[in-house]
Amino acid sequence: MDEIRVFDGHNDTLLNLHLPDRGEGRSFFERSELGHIDLPRAREGGFGGGFFACYVPNPEDDGWTEESALTITDDGYVVSDAPAVDPTYARDFADGLVASLFHLEEESGGELAVVRTADELESCLRDGTVAAILHFEGAEGLGSDPEALEGLYEVGLRSLGLVWSRPNAYASGVPFRFPSSPDTGPGLTGAGEELVRECNRLGVMIDLSHLNERGFWDVAELSEAPLVATHSNAHALCPTSRNLTDRQLDAIRDSGGMVGVNFAVGFLREDGGESEDTPLGAVVWHVDYLVERLGIDGVGFGSDFDGAKVPKKIGDVSGLPALLAALREHGYDEAALKKLAHENWGRVLRATWRG
Numbered sequence: 001m002d003e004i005r006v007f008d009g010h011n012d013t014l015l016n017l018h019l020p021d022r023g024e025g026r027s028f029f030e031r032s033e034l035g036h037i038d039l040p041r042a043r044e045g046g047f048g049g050g051f052f053a054c055y056v057p058n059p060e061d062d063g064w065t066e067e068s069a070l071t072i073t074d075d076g077y078v079v080s081d082a083p084a085v086d087p088t089y090a091r092d093f094a095d096g097l098v099a100s101l102f103h104l105e106e107e108s109g110g111e112l113a114v115v116r117t118a119d120e121l122e123s124c125l126r127d128g129t130v131a132a133i134l135h136f137e138g139a140e141g142l143g144s145d146p147e148a149l150e151g152l153y154e155v156g157l158r159s160l161g162l163v164w165s166r167p168n169a170y171a172s173g174v175p176f177r178f179p180s181s182p183d184t185g186p187g188l189t190g191a192g193e194e195l196v197r198e199c200n201r202l203g204v205m206i207d208l209s210h211l212n213e214r215g216f217w218d219v220a221e222l223s224e225a226p227l228v229a230t231h232s233n234a235h236a237l238c239p240t241s242r243n244l245t246d247r248q249l250d251a252i253r254d255s256g257g258m259v260g261v262n263f264a265v266g267f268l269r270e271d272g273g274e275s276e277d278t279p280l281g282a283v284v285w286h287v288d289y290l291v292e293r294l295g296i297d298g299v300g301f302g303s304d305f306d307g308a309k310v311p312k313k314i315g316d317v318s319g320l321p322a323l324l325a326a327l328r329e330h331g332y333d334e335a336a337l338k339k340l341a342h343e344n345w346g347r348v349l350r351a352t353w354r355g
């Protein structure tokens with residue numbers, strides 16, 4: 001049986017390699033036990049590439065960290081709202097991550113390529129080059145100039161999440177809460193609406209993961225592109241603010257869009273817990289639910305590798321074949337597995353991008 005290559009909706013590998021206290025100095029080109037993605041493990045796991053996120057953490061001097069903001073409640077947790085970050089700081093930080101992706105491409109000697117068109121993505125999946133999509137997780141990374149999107153598009157940006165889980169000039173992200181509805185705050189600002197139109201004009205994919213529900217509906221009404229959440233799960237199974245309600249899933253389906261299933265245990269488990277002892281079956285459970293709701297053409301993967309705790313049985317990117325085996329065992333045939341693994345991403349990106 002031919003190996004099925006997986007193209008993946010979300011990783012935080014750039015940040016993980018970039019920050020000394022996260023990546024601990026590991027190299028993308030050497031096999032490590034640290035983090036989730038490096039080239040040798042990617043090869044082992046049949047990783048065909050994915051969205052490489054440029055995520056800007058809150059600066060140390062604003063005092064907010066996910067850990068320090070966490071309060072455990074009787075039935076879950078609340079993470080207090082992250083403050084907005086300064087757009088000039090955000091742009092500087094994002095520029096460093098963009099440079100690091102192009103540096104990886106250069107150093108890889110042709111093993112990794114930043115892709116800008118659906119044809120380039122498909123040819124990478126055929127010939128085994130790891131395909132990287134330059135993605136911004138939070139539009140504050142554009143900086144304070146709203147015209148900056150076009151310049152970054154020229155550089156290679158092809159996907160933009162309007163927000164991470166905090167507010168910015170364009171929209172408000174969901175704070176991490178369990179259990180919680182994703183309806184946590186106001187919708188898009190005027191600048192946010194303008195940015196959606198600009199993304200449509202340029203053919204930049206808009207990522208709805210991390211956006212609150214009112215913002216989601218604003219984009220659903222405005223955007224002409226298929227609706228996409230790169231790394232979110234089913235709220236009906238795991239009621240965290242980061243997951244999608246049935247109504248949201250229906251809107252994604254009706255737009256011809258898709259959802260990338262997130263492997264983060266906290267977004268998989270019914271109890272929202274953070275244990276790596278979460279069975280592979282929890283991923284299969286969400287895949288089943290989403291396929292039922294969206295159809296087999298509306299679901300892919302959005303691992304959150306290098307940004308989240310994932311089930312031990314997956315472990316890191318080299319564990320992707322174990323997930324495919326579990327899905328095969330569960331009854332997904334080869335045609336369905338290929339759709340989940342990369343064909344759906346190819347289709348949605350072709351419908352969204354200009355080339």
Ligand SMILES: [Zn+2]
Pocket residue numbers: 137209210231307
């Ligand atoms: Zn994320």
